[in-house]
Amino acid sequence: MEDESKENSCTSSLCCISHHPGFRGSIKNSTADFVVIEINLNNQLVNVAHLLPKVCTQQSEHSGQCLGDKSEEKTVKPLNNMPNTGGEIQMAPYTSEPCDSADMTVASEESLDLDFILDTSVNEELIQFAMITRLCEDTSEKCSSAELSLGSYPDRNQRASVHRAVRQRFPFLMTMTKGSEILVKEDRHYKELCRLVSEEESEDFFRFLDAKVQDATFTFKPDDDKEHRKAVHHFVSKHFGKLVETKSFTAVDSGGQQKASITVRFRERNKPSKKRKAADTQEDDVIYTGFTLQKENLETLEAISYLAKALGVLPSDFTYAGIKDKRAITYQSMVVKKVSPERLRQMSAEFQKKGIHIHHIHPVSQPLRLGRLKGNHFDIIVRDVRAHSGDCTSDLKQLVQEALDNVKAKGFVNYYGPQRFGTAQSVQADQIGLALLKEEMVMAVKLFFTPEEGSDPQNKAKQHFLQTEDAKESLALMPEHKVRERLMLRALNRYGVGQEGCTRGWLSIPHSMRVFYVHAYCSRVWNEAVAFRLRQFGDRVVKGDLVWSTLEDKEGSKPSLCQVHTVSAEEEAEHIYKLHQVVLPMPGNTIKYPDNKVGIWYRERFAKDGLQSCRFRVTPLKLNIPGCYRALLSYPRKVTHHILEDSVGAMNEETPEQGSQTCGQSLSPLSLSLSFDLDPSCYATVYLREIMKCDP
Incomplete structure (x- = not known):
């Protein structure tokens, strides 16, 4: 080093x-x-034209999740002759009522074959995850909270088949749906039942629950222990009482002895109410359109501001997986709310005048989330x-x-790159973020409107505001495409330029833009903390360092099952950890700091910036910064x-x-x-x- x-x-x-x-x-x-070019969770470049799944092109009238939704991607194989399971599978795996008899067709052998349903790499990940989960005897959160994403499945029937196939193959796992993404984790109920009955019975019972065949029953092995039967009754009733009911009965075995057994059967299904809540109707009316944004010499937020203005929606109606460079040609996935695919196609020619090209326009079912990309x-x-x-x-x-x-x-x-803070700017984003953390709203507004070099219209408008504090006149000077600045000036004109007015001004711009400045400050601190740590300790892993503690993973890759661990003196002496496992915290209210000179450095830095008592919450601006851990090396x-x-x-x-x-x-x-x-x-x-x- x-x-x-x-x-x-x-x-x-x-x-x-x-x-x-x-x-x-x-x-x-x-x-x-x-x-x-953004890489989606499927390891595909988002500018490749063939990325749109067949299910989307064949069913374009539905809001299927396709290319562009970074929150929901992995390679999936198309399914044929998929059984109709009669509904969306919700977060809890066994609390939904059993399906109609017409929907309980026994799944074909092919539809339950994970080798057929899942891509090879995803299937291998699932098998490894299942093996780790099965062998894990730890009852703490370490095992039970671990999750694996199987990717995005836009078609509802396809999702149902994946749910069923996974749980039939691995009944000790539970599957969950978030949007169109399927997540897998350990089923705590399975582990609890295994303490009462054998693993074989537990597996058969959970397969019975998942099959939801209306007239089917499941019988536990005969049991003479009344207290034990009572515990089994209680377990089933507590966790699955809305779905099934239990009953004990006595039978005579081949030896002429009477033995009691517990039988489980599905409850009769009540007809659902025809009334619908207003919220359900509103949700059905929401339109989401996914697309690939190609921009040139534009910031992501600036491009969003321009698109929002042209489409007549708010900048907050756009979601994306990450911010891309300004001085570059970039491709990234994006989703816009309340704009139809047809409307977006109609406006494409207009966007090109601004150096913005729209590709792969398609309906999706939900917005994107930051960070949901492979790289x-x-x-x-x-x-x-x-x-x-x-x-x-x-x-x-x-x-x-x-x-x-x-x-x-x-x-x-x-390190975070210079574009994180704003290159060649007299006031950088982290300075504004520090002012926001200190709740110095007026100062943050002044920094926000500090002009750059040059006499272009936006700089003239900014200069006019700083000199006169006349938000109305400055708004008239500000170019139409500078949406953030115009939103701020409009609020300042209405509420004034004092503390309350400036708070209202910050609230007028989208949350993602407000939090961007605070994240910039945290990134600056992280950069300086890393530089300090390397100067102090070089490439050695020392006592008090924070490391990923996980199953062994290859260098440079992010661990899938990890928690942060503080290195002990013994571990330092034995060289247990390598530098690529070291992480440093991004400041926030849920993280811990290194227990060595680096932790002291963080505290001194916060004190220097006037943040000794900062809880990394800016309540007036509805900002909560939990913090995270970032690997020292990439x-x-x-x-x-x-x-x-x-x-x-x-x-x-x-x-x-x-x-x-x-x-x-x-x-x-x-x-x-x-x-x-x-x-x-x-x-x-x-x-x-x-x-x-x-x-x-």
């Missing part, structure tokens, strides 16, 4: 983790040099590649290859590169002459073409910085 210094031309005080010379170069000479794919051109410090004898190809190999093996420090995936000679075009990376530049030679400028994938919330500029040993 090494500190950055002036020698390697890094302008920040952040740290690197690998040792290699690096090289110079520049990025974002044009937007076409920096292309970002991002990058295609980047680094221009004018050359060695550091005027070294004209370096083999450029060797410099690049060494840098890429080093970072592939060791990873890179997982690892690139699928890295490929080529050396390009700008005047000629691409050169084969195996060509030996491509990388040599000597002082006496006059060669065409060389560029590096890089393609790679990164995990969500990882920054390509940070990865490039680790490779190049300078700010690109």
